[in-house]
Amino acid sequence: MRIYIDTANIADIERIITKFPVDGVTTNPSLLAREKINPMEQLKKIRNLLDEDMELHAQVLSDNASDMIAEADYMRKHLGEQTFIKIPVTHEGIRAMKELNKTGVNMTATAIYTPMQAVMAAKAGAKWTAPYVNRLDMIGANGVQVAIDIHTILTRMKEKTDLLAASFKNVEQILKLAEAGVGAVTVAPELLEQLLYHPLTNQAVIDFKNDFESITAKGATMKDL
Numbered sequence: 537m538r539i540y541i542d543t544a545n546i547a548d549i550e551r552i553i554t555k556f557p558v559d560g561v562t563t564n565p566s567l568l569a570r571e572k573i574n575p576m577e578q579l580k581k582i583r584n585l586l587d588e589d590m591e592l593h594a595q596v597l598s599d600n601a602s603d604m605i606a607e608a609d610y611m612r613k614h615l616g617e618q619t620f621i622k623i624p625v626t627h628e629g630i631r632a633m634k635e636l637n638k639t640g641v642n643m644t645a646t647a648i649y650t651p652m653q654a655v656m657a658a659k660a661g662a663k664w665t666a667p668y669v670n671r672l673d674m675i676g677a678n679g680v681q682v683a684i685d686i687h688t689i690l691t692r693m694k695e696k697t698d699l700l701a702a703s704f705k706n707v708e709q710i711l712k713l714a715e716a717g718v719g720a721v722t723v724a725p726e727l728l729e730q731l732l733y734h735p736l737t738n739q740a741v742i743d744f745k746n747d748f749e750s751i752t753a754k755g756a757t758m759k760d761l
C-alpha cells in the first residue's frame with residue numbers, strides 16, 4: 537500500500553519524509569489556503585523537497601472542462617509532467633479527464649463519495665480515485681466500506697485505476713483499508729505519526745536500555761563494547 541502525506545505544509549513534509557517511507561504528497565485547495573502564501577509557489581517548493589519518484593498531487597479549480605484542461609497543462613508546465621492533476625468527479629471533471637487521458641496525463645479523481653463515481657473516473661482514465669472516508673462517516677455512511685467496495689469493483693473491472701483513499705481521522709480506518717489491499721492512502725501528518733504509536737513499544741525500549749546498562753554503563757550502546 538502506498539502512503540502519501542495529505543498536507544501543503546513544508547515543515548510537516550520535511551519532518552515526515554526524513555523519517556517515514558512515504559510515496560508522495562497530496563494537496564487540495566483548502567490545505568494550500570492554510571499556508572497563506574501563493575499556492576503555486578508553495579507547490580513548487582513541495583516539488584523541490586520530493587525525490588523524483590515521489591508523486592505530487594495538486595487540484596484544478598476551473599469549473600468547465602476546457603478550462604480544467606488548460607489549467608492542467610499550466611500546472612504540468614510549472615510543476616513537472618509527472619504531477620498528478622486532481623479533478624473532481626463532476627460532469628465537467630469527467631469530461632476533462634476523458635480528454636486529458638488521450639495525452640497520458642496523470643490524474644487523480646477526487647471528491648468521491650460513491651463507488652459509481654469511481655467507476656466513471658476509472659473509465660475516463662484516472663490513475664487514482666480518492667474517496668473521502670471520514671467525510672462519509674460524518675454523514676452517517678460507512679466510509680471504509682465505500683472505499684473497499686470501490687477497490688473491489690475496480691479490481692474486478694481490471695482497470696489500471698486504484699484507490700487513493702483520503703480523509704482519515706483514525707488509525708483503524710487506515711488499517712481496515714490495508715487489510716483490504718487498497719493501492720494507497722493519503723494521511724494528515726499528525727495521524728501519520730500516530731500509525732506507529734503503542735505505549736508498550738516505548739516501554740519495551742526503556743526496559744531493554746535499562747537491562748543493557750545494568751551490565752555496561754549509562755548510555756552505553758554496542759559501539760562502546
Ligand code: G3P
Pocket residue numbers: 542563564668670671702703704
Ligand atoms: O483532499 C481531500 C482530503 O484531504 C480531505 O481530508 O480531513 O479534510 O476530510 P479531510
